[in-house]
Amino acid sequence: MDFFAEQARVRGSTRMLVALFIAAVLAIVLAVDMLVLLVFGHWHFGQASTIAKPLLGITTLAVVGLIVGCAWYRIASLAEGGKAVAEDVGGEVVPPDTQDPQLRQLRNVIEEVAIASGTPVPDIYLLPDEMGINAFAAGYSASDAAICVTQGCLDHLTRDELQGVIAHEFSHVLNGDMRLNIRLMGLLYGIMALSVIGRQMVWTRDSTFSFRRDDDDEGRLPAYFLFGLALVVIGSIGYFFGRLIQSAVGRSRETLADTSAVQFTRQTKGIAGALKKIAVLTEGSRLNVGNRHEVAHMMFGDVDDFNAWFATHPPLMERIRHLEPWFKERELAKLEAQMQASSPEDEGSEAQNATEEAADQAHAPLEWPGQAAGVAVLATPAVTAAPADQAAQQAAAAQRDVFAQLREAVRQPESALALMLALAVSRHEELQSKQKRLIASAFGDDVQFAAGKFAADAATLPPTSRLPLLSLAYPALKQLPQGRQQTLLETLDAVVGIDPQVDLRDYCLVRLLRMHLREACRPRSAPVDGQKKLPACRDSVALVCAVVATYGANDDAAARRAWLLAINQAFPGAAASWQTLPMEWQIPFDRALDDLDGLMPAAKEIVIQSLLSAIRADGVVTPTEAELLRVICASLHCAVPAQV
Numbered sequence: 001m002d003f004f005a006e007q008a009r010v011r012g013s014t015r016m017l018v019a020l021f022i023a024a025v026l027a028i029v030l031a032v033d034m035l036v037l038l039v040f041g042h043w044h045f046g047q048a049s050t051i052a053k054p055l056l057g058i059t060t061l062a063v064v065g066l067i068v069g070c071a072w073y074r075i076a077s078l079a080e081g082g083k084a085v086a087e088d089v090g091g092e093v094v095p096p097d098t099q100d101p102q103l104r105q106l107r108n109v110i111e112e113v114a115i116a117s118g119t120p121v122p123d124i125y126l127l128p129d130e131m132g133i134n135a136f137a138a139g140y141s142a143s144d145a146a147i148c149v150t151q152g153c154l155d156h157l158t159r160d161e162l163q164g165v166i167a168h169e170f171s172h173v174l175n176g177d178m179r180l181n182i183r184l185m186g187l188l189y190g191i192m193a194l195s196v197i198g199r200q201m202v203w204t205r206d207s208t209f210s211f212r213r214d215d216d217d218e219g220r221l222p223a224y225f226l227f228g229l230a231l232v233v234i235g236s237i238g239y240f241f242g243r244l245i246q247s248a249v250g251r252s253r254e255t256l257a258d259t260s261a262v263q264f265t266r267q268t269k270g271i272a273g274a275l276k277k278i279a280v281l282t283e284g285s286r287l288n289v290g291n292r293h294e295v296a297h298m299m300f301g302d303v304d305d306f307n308a309w310f311a312t313h314p315p316l317m318e319r320i321r322h323l324e325p326w327f328k329e330r331e332l333a334k335l336e337a338q339m340q341a342s343s344p345e346d347e348g349s350e351a352q353n354a355t356e357e358a359a360d361q362a363h364a365p366l367e368w369p370g371q372a373a374g375v376a377v378l379a380t381p382a383v384t385a386a387p388a389d390q391a392a393q394q395a396a397a398a399q400r401d402v403f404a405q406l407r408e409a410v411r412q413p414e415s416a417l418a419l420m421l422a423l424a425v426s427r428h429e430e431l432q433s434k435q436k437r438l439i440a441s442a443f444g445d446d447v448q449f450a451a452g453k454f455a456a457d458a459a460t461l462p463p464t465s466r467l468p469l470l471s472l473a474y475p476a477l478k479q480l481p482q483g484r485q486q487t488l489l490e491t492l493d494a495v496v497g498i499d500p501q502v503d504l505r506d507y508c509l510v511r512l513l514r515m516h517l518r519e520a521c522r523p524r525s526a527p528v529d530g531q532k533k534l535p536a537c538r539d540s541v542a543l544v545c546a547v548v549a550t551y552g553a554n555d556d557a558a559a560r561r562a563w564l565l566a567i568n569q570a571f572p573g574a575a576a577s578w579q580t581l582p583m584e585w586q587i588p589f590d591r592a593l594d595d596l597d598g599l600m601p602a603a604k605e606i607v608i609q610s611l612l613s614a615i616r617a618d619g620v621v622t623p624t625e626a627e628l629l630r631v632i633c634a635s636l637h638c639a640v641p642a643q644v
Contacts, residue, residue, distance in 0.1 A: 021187055021245045028194065028238040029063045035230045063194070071190030078182050081523035082139030082146025083123055085182065089289050091125030091148040096411035096475065102154040109163050110147060111472055116264050117170045118630045118640040120474035120516050122147045126154075132283040133157065133274060136298045137169035139178045141637065143519035150287070156277055156339075164261050164271030165300055171260030172298070174639045177253050181298040184246055188294060191242045195235025201228025243293070243310055250297035250312035258319055260639075272323040275301075279316045280336035402457050403465060409454070410473035413480050417488055418447050419473060420513065422454035423466050424495045424506055435495045442491040463505050464623045467630065470512060477513070478520050485517050504551055504624060507586055508631045511593075515635060530598035534570065534606055537599060540592035541570050541607060544632065547589055549614045550581045552625040562617035570610040593635040604636050612641060 036059045078084040094103050107124060114121040122137070122145040130150035139145035147169050153162060172178060202225060261271045278285045278301050285301025292303045296312045303312075313319070320327050409415040421443075425435050432455075440448035458465075477485065492513070496506045534541070545566040546559075553559035560578045567576040582588075596607060611632065615625045633640045 021184075021242065024238055024241040024245065025064075025067055025187075025191065027241070028067070028191065028234055029060055031234045031237070032063045032194070032231070033059050035227070035234065066193055066197075067190040069190075070193040071186040074189035075182060075186035078185065079524055081141075081144030081182075081520075082137070082178070083144070085136075085138035085185075085295065086123070086125040086146045086148040089127070089148070089287075089291060089295055090129075091127055091146075094124040094126055105159060106149065106154060106162065109159065109166050113163065113166045113170050113264055115468045115471050117167075117174060118633060119145075119170065119173060120471050122173070123475060123478075125149075127151065127287075127289070130287055130289070131155070132286040133165075133278050133281065133301065134285045134287060134303065135165050135169055135300045136295060137172045137178060138181065138295075138298060139173070140182065140523040141179070141519050142173050142634075143516040144523035145173050145178065152281075152283060153274075156281065157274055158270075160265075160267070160270035161274040161277070162270075163265055164269075165274050167261035167264040168257045168271055168300060170264065171257040172253070174260070175253065175256065176637070177257075178298070180249065181295075184249060184297060185294050188239070188242050188246060191238040192235060194231050195239060198228045198231025198233075198235055201225070202232060246297045247310050247312045250299075251314055254313050254319065255322060258323060262323065268323045272320055272327070275316055275320050275323075276332060276335055277339070279320070280332050280339060402460050406454065406457060406461075406469060407472055410469060411476055413476045414447070415450065416473035416476035417443070417480060417484070418450035419454045419458075419469065420477070420488065420509075421447070421451040421491065421495065422458055423469065423509055424492050425451065425455040426499055427459060428499075431498055434498050438491060438494050438498070442487055442494075462623075464627065466505060466509055467512065467627055470509060474516060477517065482521055485521075489514050489517070501583075502586060504628065507589075508627055511590070511631055512634060530600060532595075532598045532603065533600065534603040537595050537603075538571065540595040541610070542567060542576075543585075543588060543592045544596065544607070545570070545610060545614055546579070546581050547585060548611050548625065548628060548632075549617070551628060552615055552622060553618065556580060558618060562614040565617050566610040566614035569613050570606055593632065597636050599636070601638075604638050607636070608633065608638065608641060 033056050036055060078088070094107060096107070098104060098107070103126070106126075110124055111121050119142040122139070122142075125146055125148035127134075127148060127150045131152045132150055133152045133156055135147065135149040135153055137145055137147050147166065149162075149165070153165060157165065172181075258271060262268050265271070284305075285299070285303065286305070287299070287303040296303045299312070301313060301316075304310075317329055406419060410419055421439050426432055436448055436452060439451055458469075477488075480488070489510070492510050496502055496510060499506075542563075545563050549559045549562035549566065553562055559581075563578055564576060567574070596604070599607065608629075611629060615621055615629065630640050
């Protein structure tokens with residue numbers, strides 16, 4: 001699948017659907033204007049009277065102001081991003097130190113897919129009273145994302161199936177669907193406001209007398225009652241068309257999300273199995289929360305038994321056959337019989353939970369794009385390799401234990417802070433002493449001591465484990481007060497700056513952390529799709545390609561060859577002059593990445609493909625090149641290529 005082509009197609013159709021949504025709002029305004037003119041008797045021979053014209057303008061402004069104001073209010077109430085949406089539908093936070101086997105498995109799966117997709121671990125929520133199989137991702141960007149699942153997911157899905165559902169939701173994070181989803185929630189809320197106001201007018205205390213004859217206007221119902229009833233009808237019509245557009249937006253993105261889930265998990269049986277269970281379960285994917293229709297377009301499955309017009313997702317069999325073309329609908333009967341044979345008591349038994357937890361611990365982790373084949377996301381190359389002797393086995397076991405300890409440590413904010421500092425500490429004793437003094441000055445002796453201990457542990461792991469640890473630490477780091485987050489970033493800059501030759505991996509660590517924390521503090525300010533064309537960013541492309549070529553080559557000649565390959569792919573036939581990368585490249589590189597983030601999606605694809613040409617120039621993809629590409633993709637807010 002061409003990821004960027006699919007993304008561009010979906011976004012193009014989305015623009016059309018949003019335009020239709022605006023047209024629906026205008027239709028509501030027109031209907032209300034006509035209603036006002038009719039109620040006040042100012043419609044004569046198809047033309048508005050002189051008195052009606054000012055009234056028409058006032059009414060139009062009032063209706064537009066009401067819809068826009070209510071929509072703005074709703075969007076503003078969700079300014080905190082994914083967290084706000086999850087809590088709005090009744091989601092409960094999954095504690096990072098939970099001992100519940102089901103929740104531990106959920107957290108482990110989400111952490112794995114986060115690293116596999118090159119994104120920070122999102123906030124995790126559970127809908128404990130929902131027995132249907134469903135889930136959603138919400139937020140403005142990967143930095144403030146939240147993933148919420150129903151209890152039905154935990155009760156009915158195997159680990160592979162749960163992994164498929166979670167990978168599906170992560171694809172919405174990467175595709176930029178979440179921002180539009182929140183805006184749709186606001187627009188629906190604005191359109192529904194007319195209907196709500198109309199109901200209040202109909203059911204006011206005075207309207208209980210609405211069927212009495214009026215002394216002054218015998219035989220007529222009060223105008224406000226009729227007007228309120230009309231608003232209910234008009235608001236309902238607007239909501240009807242809004243739901244149609246909401247459904248179309250949801251359906252247009254689900255096939256891409258299903259396909260992307262296969263890309264992350266490397267197999268189809270997981271997500272296909274989850275869809276099959278939805279098809280045979282009595283609860284299906286239904287939700288019972290009162291505002292379920294607000295979030296229907298962002299869910300994994302339909303929240304209700306809609307007819308075809310209102311369905312927010314393609315038919316289940318269509319989705320299953322997209323993943324498994326050979327599947328026959330009659331095979332669902334066999335699965336249904338198997339599930340009916342398994343009682344709820346068996347599903348919730350302690351024995352089964354213990355078995356699932358043991359299987360979770362033994363399960364081979366995912367691979368993330370950018371690693372060498374066979375390197376697992378929550379392990380290191382030494383761990384996943386097959387040791388040839390006892391010494392190698394012992395070393396692998398030791399690394400596995402150290403990583404597990406650090407993985408648990410990053411679940412708490414202060415420990416995560418200390419670990420981030422530890423990852424930036426040099427392995428040269430001469431520099432270490434200066435760096436430790438900086439840490440103690442900024443955070444005190446306790447944090448400095450913890451960072452020193454973590455640094456000793458992290459030194460036993462290969463450098464490729466640092467970005468996965470950052471992804472795992474991110475939820476805890478977000479909980480730090482903003483002042484402490486800023487102090488952490490400033491201290492990291494100072495610690496890294498002690499070494500006159502900044503290590504590329506130190507740069508990657510600080511760049512990712514700064515970007516994600518900045519976007520998490522102001523979710524609504526996260527970048528959206530840019531409009532720049534590639535020629536406008538030629539210098540930025542040249543610099544980014546130069547950094548990738550330099551750090552992936554053994555000498556200047558090899559770097560030049562790799563750079564020329566990349567530039568010729570980005571700008572075919574254009575003159576290009578290679579310049580050796582300067583010593584102080586970090587700040588210009590930051591600016592170049594920010595510049596490229598403003599490109600159109602199609603132009604970003606060209607940049608990524610050009611970088612891949614530079615990386616593959618020598619026929620070898622090193623871990624350093626893979627990590628650098630991961631940071632570049634995160635900075636450009638696009639997915640890491642599946643094959644590096």
